[in-house]
Amino acid sequence: MKRKVTLKQIAKELDVSISTVSKALRNSVEISEDTRQKVQAFAKLYNYRPNNIALSLKNRKTKTIGIIIPEIVHHFFSKVITGIELVANKRGYNVIVGLSNESFDKEVINMQMLANGSIDGFILSIAKETLQQQDYHHFTETINQGMPIVMFDRVINEIPCDKVIVDDIKGAKLAVEKLIGNGCKNIAIITTKDYISVGKLRTQGYLEALEDHKMSPKSSLILKVDDKLLSENHLDELEKEIEQLFKSNKNIDGVFAVNELYAVTAMKVARKLDLEIPEALQVISFTDGVLSKHSTPSLTTVSQHGQKIGEKAADLLINRLELDDTDEAEEDHYETVVIETELIERESTK
Amino acid sequence: MKRKVTLKQIAKELDVSISTVSKALRNSVEISEDTRQKVQAFAKLYNYRPNNIALSLKNRKTKTIGIIIPEIVHHFFSKVITGIELVANKRGYNVIVGLSNESFDKEVINMQMLANGSIDGFILSIAKETLQQQDYHHFTETINQGMPIVMFDRVINEIPCDKVIVDDIKGAKLAVEKLIGNGCKNIAIITTKDYISVGKLRTQGYLEALEDHKMSPKSSLILKVDDKLLSENHLDELEKEIEQLFKSNKNIDGVFAVNELYAVTAMKVARKLDLEIPEALQVISFTDGVLSKHSTPSLTTVSQHGQKIGEKAADLLINRLELDDTDEAEEDHYETVVIETELIERESTK
DNA sequence: TTGTACGCGTTATCAA
């Protein structure tokens, strides 16, 4: 077992100084052709690679991006990571992942672990618990220490950082307008409690679309599901709530769900109640994931382009990391990029 | 913007030496109660945290695990990551993720990037292309340099390292025997080409189950799909192949698919051909993911317990990393842990 | 053309 070879070892072996080796490897003109050859040959033979950690310490940058997301078993988030990783690697960065598991404490701890030199900046989406508690000191502190953050999807406007979001309101409007255009008169929404910003915004889009078309929203058609029910363990309760919704509003002919799971579950309940899709009931969901594509019938969705979000977030972060320190104007100017949503029509609508 | 505070700055500020500060913070008895208090108060005020990179350089370990997987937008792999992250964090490690995107080159490059000091060891699942080319030098080289690897799911027996696998053969037998027990006489398998080791093993389990029950396998019932068709862009072709299978073998009454997508697609084709599930056709799939749970009908599956695989892999790796260097017996002894599969019965079987 | 010295932030050892 040959340990990783260092400059020092090469130097000793070849009986030259460390800096000579270093220079020779970087093709410095200071070094004679002769020794350069010799050193490079030796280095190649022993498969020399500079130690990243030493470089990080020296350069005071790690070329690593920290990602903090609520969970990874989630089509949207893993798409975002794919996008981040793609751009990061292309630009010479690595990606280190922390999961908050929707918990405030884990989010804080994870950020602390990574902020102590392990990474150059964060890309993150905020945990539900953090959003509820509205305690954002760990973000501001991180930023104050000079470590940039890019937030995506679940963001806080007040925090000074770059952001990548989808236009949830517009996307929701798009969906609801599609239902209206298809002749739906009584459109229900299945959404989350308001402290989930995206849920709130999508609800807002729903309401705006109705108002724009002179359809007065009815509170009985707005189902705000407790997000505990999002967990796989509470599908039954979710079903019951939706069944209740359908039964007490027999005239529902359109459903807009703020995520795939709600939509798929709604379709399941509809089937149980013998509501034909899309004839008697049309369904549109936010978030274009695997479920939508492969459900029966397949779901019309508002796609958020998760990968594009990740790519954009990574570009924003790396751009900032590689800003000239002199450019103070740029440093103080934060961008909020909106990634356009897209309506993908499938079988659940006419 | 206050930069991260270092020992040096604290020392200067308090007019003591760096080593005094260091010791005071680690509660060394060498330091007087007085200065200890003073230093700790100051450190707390300025929110001092030791720099990870410096520690890594000094200790020659990073407390970071490198994960290389083919893709992350995949229920199984993200479950595994969840498991790894869980154990890693609990044991004080971070997790850095590289995606091979099923490409040999990206796998090699990613490993090289990380192996230069960024991490202490790898947990990985091998890219398809690597399996095809059967070029494993990057694994052996990494191991020879003293960096341990734990492989999961897609593994190579010949490589000396710990491994975590599911018993694909047994799992497949379980599934096929369930179909046989339910009265199926003509069971088809939809699998991958043989170079995908898990596909091959699951096929073997299928064959063994048939033979154990004196049912002679028919080659016409074995559909080996080109894995190009696994991509979302080629669903049509996949459907056609499966439709062809069903049409030329009208007596098929059971299908065992080696992954969810094949199974869901098979069900879709079955519906098109008016084959009732589970009355006329029963379907079982390997890999328990979101699709299985929410498809119509929901799928009976062989669950691989991805999270458990991740947890075990992380434990194996960290155990090895924290082995006493003296224990050579342990060092040379590699373990292969088999995570039991479990048949989860849902609506697609009787 | 080559080598010395320094610093990145930390800890361990040894000297004062």
Added chain:
DNA sequence: TTGATAACGCGTACAA
């Protein structure tokens, strides 16, 4: 009880 020094691996300014 405190401080100076070396070392982890690297690159570079400067000296030889």
